[in-house]
Amino acid sequence: MWTSSKKPILALAPMADFTDAPFCRVCREVSGKDFVIFREMVSAEAIVRDSEKTLKMCGFDKIERPIVIQLFGGDPEIIREAAEIVVKKFKPDGIDINMGCPVPKITKKGQAGASLLKDQDRAVEIVKALKSANLGVPVSVKTRLGWANDDEILEFAPKLEKAGADLITIHGRTKKQGYSGQANWDRIAEVKKLVNIPVIANGDIRSQEDIDKCIDITGADGVMIGRGALGNPRILGGSELLLKEKVKVVLRHANLHMEHYGDEHGLKTFRKHLLFYFKGFPGVKELRQELVKVESIADLERVLTKLQ
Ligand SMILES: Cc1cc2nc3c(=O)[nH]c(=O)nc-3n(C[C@H](O)[C@H](O)[C@H](O)COP(=O)(O)O)c2cc1C
Numbered sequence: 001m002w003t004s005s006k007k008p009i010l011a012l013a014p015m016a017d018f019t020d021a022p023f024c025r026v027c028r029e030v031s032g033k034d035f036v037i038f039r040e041m042v043s044a045e046a047i048v049r050d051s052e053k054t055l056k057m058c059g060f061d062k063i064e065r066p067i068v069i070q071l072f073g074g075d076p077e078i079i080r081e082a083a084e085i086v087v088k089k090f091k092p093d094g095i096d097i098n099m100g101c102p103v104p105k106i107t108k109k110g111q112a113g114a115s116l117l118k119d120q121d122r123a124v125e126i127v128k129a130l131k132s133a134n135l136g137v138p139v140s141v142k143t144r145l146g147w148a149n150d151d152e153i154l155e156f157a158p159k160l161e162k163a164g165a166d167l168i169t170i171h172g173r174t175k176k177q178g179y180s181g182q183a184n185w186d187r188i189a190e191v192k193k194l195v196n197i198p199v200i201a202n203g204d205i206r207s208q209e210d211i212d213k214c215i216d217i218t219g220a221d222g223v224m225i226g227r228g229a230l231g232n233p234r235i236l237g238g239s240e241l242l243l244k245e246k247v248k249v250v251l252r253h254a255n256l257h258m259e260h261y262g263d264e265h266g267l268k269t270f271r272k273h274l275l276f277y278f279k280g281f282p283g284v285k286e287l288r289q290e291l292v293k294v295e296s297i298a299d300l301e302r303v304l305t306k307l308q
Contacts, residue, residue: 002036002066002093003138003167003198008215009222010035011169011200012229012236014070014096014142020057022256023273024064027229030249031237037067038142038224041098044073044082058090068094070142072101074111074122076129087135094166095135099123099143102175114175117147120156124163131164138166142202146174150187154194161195169200169224188218200224208238231276243281247304250277254300266295274300283307 002009012019012027012035019040027037039058046054060067069092073079083095098106101113109115116123123141130139141160146152150173157168170191172183183203192199198221201214206228214223225235233249234241241249250273257270274291278284284291287303294300 001138001166002068003140005036005066006034007221008211009198009200010211010236011222011224012037013202013224013226014038014040014098015226015230016040017272018230020260021060021064022253022260023233024067025061025256026249026253027233027236028063029252030234030241030245035236036093037064038096039067039069041070041072041101044071044075044079047071047082047085048078055089058086058092060090060092066093068092068096068140070096070098072098072106072112074109074115074126076122076125079126080129080133083130083135083139084133087137092137094138094140095130096140096142096169097126097130099141100171100175102144102178107175114144114147117143117152117156117175120159123156124159127160127163127165139164140167140169141165142169142171144171144173144175145184145187148174148176150174150184153187153191157191157195157199161197165197167198167200167221168195169202172201172203185214185217188220192219192221198222202226206235231273231279243307246277247307250274250304251297251300254297258297267297267300268295270294278307281307 024037042054042057058069069086071079071082098113099116106113107115160168170188172185172188185201188201200222201218201220202224205211205214205223205225211223229235232240254267254270271292290303
């Protein structure tokens with residue numbers, strides 16, 4: 001069970017449009033075995049509807065294990081059904097429920113993502129429904145400190161534990177904060193003292209030093225890294241890529257991206273990664289214009305030779 005693996009647990013955060021199969025595979029290849037991958041969220045409703053695109057988002061290569069598939073949705077029965085389908089079809093190492101996403105597309109019906117912080121009874125029903133399915137893998141929850149106030153989690157986390165959640169990951173911000181301000185690790189420390197299930201701390205961890213500091217402050221069972229891994233997939237292995245290595249990794253990632261998404265959009269959907277890979281590099285300002293125009297691997301190779 002990934003939830004009881006060696007402490008501190010290290011996790012790659014789920015990030016929509018980023019932690020897809022190609023990126024997760026690159027993270028595993030350059031950072032080794034000692035972390036768990038959380039794939040980008042997928043819609044429980046779309047899984048149940050048998051959406052080909054959504055099901056494809058759940059596929060993974062065995063090298064990615066341990067891997068957790070994160071579902072979002074608001075209907076306990078649909079989430080249960082979706083989890084059963086995903087577990088049967090893909091056999092991931094865990095199912096996670098998104099209870100923290102602040103994006104209006106997810107929260108507008110008032111039932112999914114961060115909305116579940118406001119409708120705690122529904123959140124409890126979701127966890128109970130999943131546990132009643134006896135999936136054979138841990139059921140975890142990823143959430144925030146609250147919707148409006150950062151002490152809401154003190155009431156919410158024990159309820160999730162009581163409902164049967166096997167682990168909680170907490171992003172140390174409220175929904176209202178979005179991504180502003182600083183993640184409040186002290187509040188996560190309070191939650192850790194309140195519950196007996198493992199707690200993973202998340203928010204603003206960008207280096208090995210941050211990992212150590214966050215574990216020290218929170219006493220958490222692990223840490224999860226999101227934005228710090230964008231353009232820096234080695235961070236989960238505790239270091240950064242040198243420029244020469246980075247160029248190789250970018251090409252590997254680009255090739256996997258092309259294989260996965262096909263040639264239809266070329267590398268258009270890869271450009272966002274390129275901007276992260278070369279953020280802050282000397283001379284990259286001038287290259288930015290070219291990086292955001294690459295269409296093919298040949299284009300990319302041509303631009304990359306200018307960096308070396
Ligand atoms: C582009 C992007 C997409 C995200 N998508 C998801 C998601 O699908 N599910 C989720 O639970 N959190 C999502 N998050 C939140 C992250 O998992 C994480 O909680 C947040 O970025 C804070 O951690 P960090 O400071 O290490 O980035 C996303 C964040 C970003 C920046």
